[in-house]
Amino acid sequence: MTQSQEQNSKQTPVRIWNIPVRLFHWTLVACFITAWLTRDNRYLDIHVFAGYLMTGLILFRLLWGFIGGPYACFHDFSFDWHEVLDYIKGVLNKKPPRFLGHNPAGSWAIYLLLTLGVLIVITGLLGLGGEERQGPLAGLLNYPQGKRLQDLHELLAWLMLCVVGTHLIGVLVESLLHKENLVRAMLTGYKPAKADTIAAASQWKTATVMVIMIIAGGVVWFQGYLTATPEQPYQPFVGPDLPDHDLWREECGACHLAFHPSLLPARSWKTMMAEQDTHFAEDLFLEPDTVAEIEAFLVENSAEQGLTEAAWKINQSIPKDQTLLRITEAPYWLKKHQEISDATWQDPKVNGKVNCAACHLDAAKGTFEDAAMHLPN
Amino acid sequence: MNIKVIGITALLLAIPFYTQASAISELETEYKSQGAEAFSAAAGEALWTKTFIDAKSGDKRSCPICHTADLAKEGKHASTGKVIKPMAPSVNPQRLTEVKKIKKWFVRNCKWTLGRECTAQEKGDVLAFLKTL
Missing domain, CATH: 1.20.950.20 (Transmembrane di-heme cytochromes, Chain C)
Structure with missing residues (x-):
């Protein structure tokens, strides 16, 4: 002892x-x-x-x-x-x-x-x-x-x-x-x-x-x-108010979510507006004034401007010699969504990759805060 | 005083109907100048519900695919899923009130559905059909 x-x-x-x-x-x-x-x-x-x-x-x-x-x-x-x-x-x-x-x-x-x-x-x-x-x-x-x-x-x-x-x-x-x-x-x-x-x-x-x-x-x-309610889920982090534009929101938002300019580089937007008569197999038939006004807004606030984390990372991820027309082809987008199964994409509540707002509560705002990500129940 | 308020309110409420009537009549005049005959709501409805086959993809295409069979209800964009407001002017008074918009959507949607632009006659017939709803 x-x-x-x-x-x-x-x-x-x-x-x-x-x-x-x-x-x-x-x-x-x-x-x-x-x-x-x-x-x-x-x-x-x-x-x-x-x-x-x-x-x-x-x-x-x-x-x-x-x-x-x-x-x-x-x-x-x-x-x-x-x-x-x-x-x-x-x-x-x-x-x-x-x-x-x-x-x-x-x-x-x-x-x-x-x-x-x-x-x-x-x-x-x-x-x-x-x-x-x-x-x-x-x-x-x-x-x-x-x-x-x-x-x-x-x-x-x-x-x-x-x-x-x-x-x-x-x-x-x-x-x-x-x-x-x-x-x-x-x-x-x-x-x-x-x-x-x-x-x-x-x-x-x-x-x-x-x-x-x-x-x-x-x-x-x-x-x-x-x-919070199921219709109005709580968003812990609200991003800054990004530049907005009535004509852009009205025209682009007529057929799909008005994808914010910060989600693609300027070269992509320029090409897209130049090819507006064959826009994803549709002829948009926009008047030249309308095209010019929307294009100016898109270019001015494109991904290069780094208005959001997503903007900066999307732009970083796209090789400079590529001009993507789909946000969903950007390497950063692919990396962030690789774990999502086909079944989830096909779920009626999600309704495909085009429908950002199904999971991103701030998709219309364009900020894509991490904490605004919310898989539908 | 009250009569004035009612009168102004009535006038304001009537604006959509007035602009709708004037937009349609402006277009009807234009289509007739392009060689269209008298317009038929029945022919418009037939075109509206007809199914076309897309030459490239082989997909079936028709107006109700996006606008649904009941035009008093909300539709859904075939590829993006975006909600489309009801087409019937009785439910959605904003419909058929702007010449520019009507022209734009006729170009877009005829090209997608029929694979070509619609003729003046077809457009006039469809307007004749839609304005009755």
């Missing part, structure tokens, strides 16, 4: 982790898992909510590191790398010293996770603003810059996953070596310790404020779903 185990027998449960620390820990876990599972753009609103919540949590934890009391304050777990190395050596010798609060290796995991969290939130906001033109930083970066930040955001998330994995291994190893359940301690707050050990206060008032703020934030963010 070792000395520490001998001591254990005389120990009583002492609160080490106050409620805000535990609430922070497990809510952050939930945010990370949620954000990971909602990385597909069609769940962007949930992903972004997880991001905002994570931002709030991290800001809270940084503040709590100064005013959170024993075990929660940074000065209670500020170890230099010598101490971390010594601790790891102890683990390798299967005799790590026991720390009631965060141990040196765990502390460094916390600082690393907080740093990564901050970087992930910043790159996420920059990417959201650049690629989706949404959020507080909307339009700060252009599409290629937004895309690069998005890639960095993903890389950082993978790094964070690696640190989380290391942290979990650490928790498991230490739990085994000290024969104590560290996961349960993070749930209940209690660890066995000598009776005269400094205990953490419960801090339930702060925790209550946190819970209220999280719930209030969720209600504010997701309230649109409460008022």
